[in-house]
Structure formats: C-alpha cells, structure tokens
Amino acid sequence: MPDSAFDRRPAPSEGDIDDILVWTVIRVGRRVERMVTDRLAGHGLTPVQFGVLAYLGARPGMNQSELARALQIRPQSARDAVTAMIDRGLLHRTGPEGRGRRSGMQLTDAGHALLGLAWPVVAGIDAQAVGLAPGDDVTLNRLLHTVLDAPAQPSRPAPTAG
C-alpha cells in the first residue's frame, strides 16, 4: 500500500456514488428483483423460474445453456431451476438426458397454466409501480436492452502483462 495518488484523493461524496452507473444498476436490480420475488412467492416461483417458464413458453425446445444465456445466469444454475420445475411437473425434456446430450424442454399443461397466472403478475409491474413517468419506462427498457445486446466483456482480470 504505497501512498500513491490514490491515497491523496479526497473521500468520494455520496453524489459521486450516485454517478457510478453500474452501481445504480445493481441497486435497482436488487430492489426490482425483490419486488418480483415477493409477487411470485404466492405461486412458488423464483424470478429465474419465471424466466424459464416465460422463455420456454415463447420458444419451446430451448436447452439449459440457452436458458442460462437468456436469463443471465450460469448453466449450473439453470440446471437447478429446471430440475426443480421438472420435479414439480411444470416442464419436461423432449430430448435424451445425460451428460453432453443437448436436451430441449417444453412446458407441460401445468406449466402453461402457471405461466398464464404468473405472466400478468410480472407484466403488471408497470411504470407507475417503479416510480417512472409514463413513457420513461419505454426509454429505460430500450437503454437496458442496449446493454444486453452488447457483447459480454471478458472482465479483463489484471493489467499485469497486457
């Protein structure tokens, strides 16, 4: 810990913190995810499980890895959710099981029915519910999708031997 220029920097103020976009995104993400979690709890669904339901309803045949990329989670986490939902009878595999084998999935009738119930719950959290003026939600959604469409940064672990 050499007293470089960093140590001589003044302590950041709260306003500075608010200027960091990624930090704001994380905070809003936590708040919104908790809103969704609370509203889906009555249906026994986590936000991730709702995502599995929604994507599989829109595009039957997706496999675990595709779901993971769509949901912004790891393939291992997708497996956790999928396994629980298969055990619950919400979906079933259309392909062979086993390591290495790509296994598409489809919703069961129960899965479609639950999606019909859960969809309005999540879709009903409109602009007003999150404190936005009408119209701003569209702008916000568009900007956020720009982020999702951007290629994932490889996180650049260390600038040691760049």
Add this chain to the structure above:
Amino acid sequence: MPDSAFDRRPAPSEGDIDDILVWTVIRVGRRVERMVTDRLAGHGLTPVQFGVLAYLGARPGMNQSELARALQIRPQSARDAVTAMIDRGLLHRTGPEGRGRRSGMQLTDAGHALLGLAWPVVAGIDAQAVGLAPGDDVTLNRLLHTVLDAPAQPSRPAPTAG
C-alpha cells in the same frame, strides 16, 4: 380464479418478454453485478462490500440499517458484510456494540486505502464497457435513480380482502 381469460391467452412471444421492464432490469442487474464481481475479486471485495466501503467513505458514522437501505439489502445481510470487513480490518465501530444499540462505523486507514484502489475499478466501467453510446449512460443513470427515489411498494401480497 379458474380457467379465466388467462388460460386462453396465446403463448407470449420473445418480443413480449423483452417488453417487461422489470424483467429487463433483473437481467441487466445480473450481468452488471457479475462484471463488478469479477473486477473486484482481485481485491477480495464483493459488490456489497464495495458499497459499504464507498458509503462509509462518503458518510462516516452510518450504521448497519442505514447501509442496508442504501445498498438495497436486508439489515441482516449488512451485518454479514460489516462483520467480515471488521475482521479484515477495513472498518471499525465508533459506537457501542450489542443488540438494539445503534453503532456507527468508520473506515480504517486500510479501508480508505482499499477504497482508493477499488473505486476506479468500479467507476472505470464506463458507458462503452456496458455497450452504451456516450451520453446514454447519463440518461440511463437518471432514470434508474428515479426508480430508487420512489417509495418502496409494499408488494401487495394478495387482492383477496382489498
């Protein structure tokens, strides 16, 4: 609410999913939080711990509950992070410990030094890194802060006895 209109709705398409703002927020939140997690891993900090560092650096004397509200986590989770950081020597309590006693906290010299290192790491994830055009990050940040400034919705558990 048996086979109401919900069951007769057609399966939602992928485009419909993209229209749900809260769902987009959750996905972007996951991606961005992973970016921050990766970049802070070298400093042994989680995003929450970075938040503790940043807020305590900007406003010394904050207690656990205040930190929890600022970070959008539970007070119990704030305690987990704070305890680990105290054990690590990054901060210390300025008030008395114990149940019920409000205990403000301050960064140690080591905490200030680490904040000086971690701050540019997070602040350096600029608009381009998240795939936004210059200027759009400011707009996005402003809209997200509108959400944070809105009062928390009580999640409206069930419309049974409204």
Add this chain to the structure above:
DNA sequence: CTTGCAGAAACAGGTACCTGCATCTTACAG
C-alpha cells in the same frame, strides 16, 4: 480410425444473500 477442441450437461462444494425470531434501545403516552 484417432486426436483435438468447443459445447452441453452433471456433480460436488462454497457462499452471499435471504427469512424468521429473539433481544435490546429509544421514543412516546399515560
């Protein structure tokens, strides 16, 4: 055929959040 490599899935273990509850302080009303 064999070899090599990327992708998908399964398994094991870790952890950073969470919920639920108990305890204590503080503020306010009587």
Add this chain to the structure above:
DNA sequence: CTGTAAGATGCAGGTACCTGTTTCTGCAAG
C-alpha cells in the same frame, strides 16, 4: 414509574445462486 410501538442489532437456519471439475457429444483435422 409502566406500557406500547418502532427501530436496530444479533443469532439460527434455509436457499438460490456461484466456482470448480468431470463426463459425454459433436464436429473438424489429420
């Protein structure tokens, strides 16, 4: 003083993610 309520902290236990690793498939080159 007593009683009530809200807020803050502490403790116990659960869980939904994560990382790391292994196994298998599919495709391409030799």
